Amino acid sequence: MRYWQEKGTPPRLLTSAAVSAAKGTVDAGYEIAEISKYLDFINVMTYDFHGSWESVTGHHSPLCKGSNDTGDHVYLNTDFAMRYWQEKGTPVEKLNMGFATYGRTFRLSTESSQVGAPTSGPAAAGVFTKEAGFWSYYELCTFLRGASVRLIEEQKVPYATKENEWVGYDNQESFETKVHYLKCNRFGGAFVWALDLDDFNGQFFLICFYLPSPPTSHTFSNQSTLCTCNDQLHSRPHPRPTITTSSRIPDNSFCATKADGIYVKLDAPGSFYSCANGITWILHCPDNLVFRESCKCCDWP
Structure with a gap:
């Protein structure tokens, strides 16, 4: 790996x-x-x-x-x-x-x-x-x-x-x-x-x-x-740690108000946004493919 x-x-x-x-x-x-x-x-x-x-x-x-x-x-x-x-x-x-x-x-x-x-x-x-x-x-x-x-x-x-x-x-x-x-x-x-x-x-x-x-x-x-089990020593959920991977956009703004799912990235046809819990990720299609909004998939241009 x-x-x-x-x-x-x-x-x-x-x-x-x-x-x-x-x-x-x-x-x-x-x-x-x-x-x-x-x-x-x-x-x-x-x-x-x-x-x-x-x-x-x-x-x-x-x-x-x-x-x-x-x-x-x-x-x-x-x-x-x-x-x-x-x-x-x-x-x-x-x-x-x-x-x-x-x-x-x-x-x-x-x-x-x-x-x-x-x-x-x-x-x-x-x-x-x-x-x-x-x-x-x-x-x-x-x-x-x-x-x-x-x-x-x-x-x-x-x-x-x-x-x-x-x-x-x-x-x-x-x-x-x-x-x-x-x-x-x-x-x-x-x-x-x-x-x-x-x-x-x-x-x-x-x-x-x-x-x-x-x-x-x-x-x-x-x-x-339910958020925690009654007998858990943890009294509250752990906060999400800061994500340092380069696939997250710096300002984390695109997905802030969006439902979980994937979205077209208009300025980069070979990439797309993936939204999860308000966090923005940028994913990339394989070489020579583009993201299509119609099927939410990577396809030949």
Whole structure:
């Protein structure tokens, strides 16, 4: 990464990495401050914290720590992972948070069904993905018909049960909460794992959204206002550090009043503006291409 960054041979390509969210792996495997110098953005895989490899139920992508988490389990949540990468030296605007379009499943072994309930392995494999302990969104949303849905209030994510099957997943409300959290903390953005696990053909849309919702014992009201988890030592979001990269224009004025997105740069046909959280970036098309407003893309002149 350092070689290609320093070589500077055009066209300059973006470099990124998908990295672990597990503290033990992070400590053993990454020189965070060093790699952050050479990566344009870092995707923190904030999912698969829990799964059927464990003997009790647990949500695989909780936003916050659970009240019953002890030992190393206190690190198994999105909030800790994102802050840990930041505190170890990653500029906050380079950090992207992972959104999972799938659920992790368990087979309950007793009448208990709350978080931490005993299990005997994974629920049945999905009809399409055929992997025990894992359901794509279009598989789990079908399961929700007739299921009991509950909110894990302290972790800001839902789970559902039906008979002896248990699945932790994200829905529209928990995604909205996570989006507000990342914007409030000024992280760079989010990424999805993975598009092919979402309802990409719209085949299950009626089942998931237009039929009556399954019964739920809790509500998500006011969850979308979350900026920090209740038990976090940090009392406020960290301020965005000054960005020194040359791709940011000096006065930062163009995007100050613009919505996030990309815009034509009238005085430079081969370049364009990228606006994110009010910050202005100038990006460049590959050699011989120009930016077209009509498609928001680089194209042949």
